[in-house]
Amino acid sequence: LQNGAVPGEQGKQEKSVKRGNWGNQIEFVLTSVGYAVGLGNVWRFPYLCYRNGGGAFMFPYFIMLVFCGIPLFFMELSFGQFASQGCLGVWRVSPMFKGVGYGMMVVSTYIGIYYNVVICIAFYYFFVSMTRVLPWTYCSNPWNTPDCVGVLDGNLSSRAALNITQLLNTTQKRTSPSEEYWRRYVLNLSDDIGNLGEVRLPLLGCLGVSWVVVFLCLIKGVKSSGKVVYFTATFPYVVLTILFVRGITLEGAVTGIMYYLTPQWDKILNAKVWGDAASQIFYSLGCAWGGLITMASYNKFNNNCYRDSIIISITNCATSVYAGFVIFSILGFMANHLGVDVSKVADHGPGLAFVAYPEALTLLPISPLWSILFFFMLILLGLGTQFCLLETLVTAIVDEVGNEWIIRKKTFVTLGVAVAGFLLGVPLTTQAGIYWLLLMDNYAASFSLVVISCIMCVAIMYIYGHRNYFKDIEMMLGFPPPLFFQICWRFISPAIIFFILIFTVIQYRPISYNEYVYPTWAISIGFLMALSSVICIPIYAIYKVCRSEGDTLLERLKNATKASKDWGPALPEHRSGRYAPAFSPSTESHLEVQPLQPEKGQSEAAAASPVQGSNGSAHSQDSRL
Numbered sequence: 001l002q003n004g005a006v007p008g009e010q011g012k013q014e015k016s017v018k019r020g021n022w023g024n025q026i027e028f029v030l031t032s033v034g035y036a037v038g039l040g041n042v043w044r045f046p047y048l049c050y051r052n053g054g055g056a057f058m059f060p061y062f063i064m065l066v067f068c069g070i071p072l073f074f075m076e077l078s079f080g081q082f083a084s085q086g087c088l089g090v091w092r093v094s095p096m097f098k099g100v101g102y103g104m105m106v107v108s109t110y111i112g113i114y115y116n117v118v119i120c121i122a123f124y125y126f127f128v129s130m131t132r133v134l135p136w137t138y139c140s141n142p143w144n145t146p147d148c149v150g151v152l153d154g155n156l157s158s159r160a161a162l163n164i165t166q167l168l169n170t171t172q173k174r175t176s177p178s179e180e181y182w183r184r185y186v187l188n189l190s191d192d193i194g195n196l197g198e199v200r201l202p203l204l205g206c207l208g209v210s211w212v213v214v215f216l217c218l219i220k221g222v223k224s225s226g227k228v229v230y231f232t233a234t235f236p237y238v239v240l241t242i243l244f245v246r247g248i249t250l251e252g253a254v255t256g257i258m259y260y261l262t263p264q265w266d267k268i269l270n271a272k273v274w275g276d277a278a279s280q281i282f283y284s285l286g287c288a289w290g291g292l293i294t295m296a297s298y299n300k301f302n303n304n305c306y307r308d309s310i311i312i313s314i315t316n317c318a319t320s321v322y323a324g325f326v327i328f329s330i331l332g333f334m335a336n337h338l339g340v341d342v343s344k345v346a347d348h349g350p351g352l353a354f355v356a357y358p359e360a361l362t363l364l365p366i367s368p369l370w371s372i373l374f375f376f377m378l379i380l381l382g383l384g385t386q387f388c389l390l391e392t393l394v395t396a397i398v399d400e401v402g403n404e405w406i407i408r409k410k411t412f413v414t415l416g417v418a419v420a421g422f423l424l425g426v427p428l429t430t431q432a433g434i435y436w437l438l439l440m441d442n443y444a445a446s447f448s449l450v451v452i453s454c455i456m457c458v459a460i461m462y463i464y465g466h467r468n469y470f471k472d473i474e475m476m477l478g479f480p481p482p483l484f485f486q487i488c489w490r491f492i493s494p495a496i497i498f499f500i501l502i503f504t505v506i507q508y509r510p511i512s513y514n515e516y517v518y519p520t521w522a523i524s525i526g527f528l529m530a531l532s533s534v535i536c537i538p539i540y541a542i543y544k545v546c547r548s549e550g551d552t553l554l555e556r557l558k559n560a561t562k563a564s565k566d567w568g569p570a571l572p573e574h575r576s577g578r579y580a581p582a583f584s585p586s587t588e589s590h591l592e593v594q595p596l597q598p599e600k601g602q603s604e605a606a607a608a609s610p611v612q613g614s615n616g617s618a619h620s621q622d623s624r625l
Contacts, residue, residue, distance in 0.1 A: 040284055042377075084571075089396075097455065115386055187434055243326045284316060
């Protein structure tokens with residue numbers, strides 16, 4: 001009963017073995033949770049929450065989850081599962097829109113390159129934490145400046161506390177040992193994005209380690225990664241709980257948590273709060289990256305992806321909220337220790353993960369242990385997302401080529417993509433690497449995702465037709481999508497996505513990193529990265545229309561958007577109803593006549609039916625016949 005195949009169903013057995021399936025349903029759910037729950041849950045959500053009105057932010061956040069997050073999640077899972085194809089193959093539903101699949105691949109490529117660099121920095125901190133005293137504890141190191149004031153240097157109660165107060169009063173921000181360690185030692189930061197300087201060899205080594213780990217976990221595709229996620233998707237929760245229990249027992253932790261949760265209801269009327277909530281849900285769940293379609297394509301055809309989408313979406317959001325307690329309990333303790341407001345120590349992004357939180361950990365007894373746990377958690381959170389990003393690209397390539405040879409050589413495709421990802425990540429380990437990393441993070445995967453998702457909704461609901469899609473889901477799950485989801489898919493979710501797009505444009509501010517403002521040419525490169533994924537959609541659409549049959553433009557458009565003949569369930573035994581195999585023209589006129597010998601009729605029908613290719617494409621046994 002391996003791979004969900006039933007004895008006697010040879011076609012199903014072969015197809016499943018060829019393309020691969022999840023070992024069981026838990027593997028799929030854990031992989032999807034690992035994919036959706038990433039670094040953003042730890043370093044972006046808690047900060048957004050505290051900045052946008054604390055507990056009041058939860059209200060728009062959960063509204064956006066219900067009306068936009070879960071519906072889009074369900075749409076992508078059902079889309080991939082129905083066709084058993086990656087983000088390119090599914091567009092047989094309307095071939096003109098295959099550019100959306102290419103756009104998803106471009107986005108996943110960008111994210112895959114810089115995401116692994118963040119994981120490699122976490123690996124670096126993980127390794128250097130294995131000492132008796134953390135290297136960012138004191139200001140007595142060669143890389144420190146006279147401005148450095150450590151929270152543990154000398155007698156804190158008198159000298160340093162007074163010193164910190166003076167520094168804060170004279171508007172000159174104190175630089176902590178952890179900040180100087182990060183900027184002056186780990187990154188050895190250059191003064192400009194164009195001044196690359198040298199490659200930081202320790203980071204390069206860690207980048208190699210992280211790509212090797214990702215490759216080894218994906219060496220057998222979903223068969224191997226499905227086993228790895230039992231650990232990578234669950235252990236972060238163990239670490240979060242350990243850090244949470246440690247955090248809330250500290251003095252000042254309650255202050256930090258109150259700062260995080262106290263609702264400021266007046267902010268709920270602010271459009272920015274709603275925009276931030278919608279954007280966070282959208283980016284956090286990984287919609288429009290292509291990963292959800294890819295992961296669902298390895299499901300059994302009748303798997304209840306409706307239930308899965310609700311479980312995974314809610315788990316993702318609950319993790320974000322839980323991580324906020326972990327982060328703010330420790331930040332509250334540190335603010336209490338320094339005698340300053342929590343807002344002075346709160347940060348987000350790499351600043352939280354590699355500066356603020358590590359500094360707070362130096363105040364704890366056995367600080368190296370907490371540091372090792374924290375960075376190990378970051379590594380696992382990152383890897384869960386990285387597995388899916390790489391698998392998305394590999395699956396798209398293998399499904400697209402689709403012959404026997406490439407399916408057998410899938411491991412080499414994975415290796416090729418991993419090596420390319422490593423080489424493209426090398427510039428991000430230079431002295432200007434962090435500038436490039438933040439540029440990619442801000443532009444490569446921001447408004448382009450929103451455009452891709454919006455076009456996907458419109459293509460499925462209005463071009464392919466909502467009635468057709470609802471029938472497909474009914475055929476797959478045994479029940480049509482609930483009325484709420486039907487309304488969301490057709491009207492509410494596209495409207496919210498459009499709102500996010502408008503909001504992103506209105507809220508746009510040129511990127512900066514601390515005091516450094518990016519030059520115009522760098523921002524132009526950022527916009528080119530954002531456009532490179534969106535531009536795939538019109539280019540492919542024009543190409544498809546030109547290649548389609550028809551005398552007039554309207555005919556060509558109709559043919560280009562019409563679902564191709566091989567759209568539908570991948571396995572012959574699932575192709576029933578309007579997907580039933582087509583008969584040859586000679587027998588077409590006798591379709592209504594019941595055969596006298598049903599067995600014979602069935603065998604003839606099977607012989608005349610298209611043979612399923614390895615990539616799901618149908619080709620007739622003998623077209624001349």
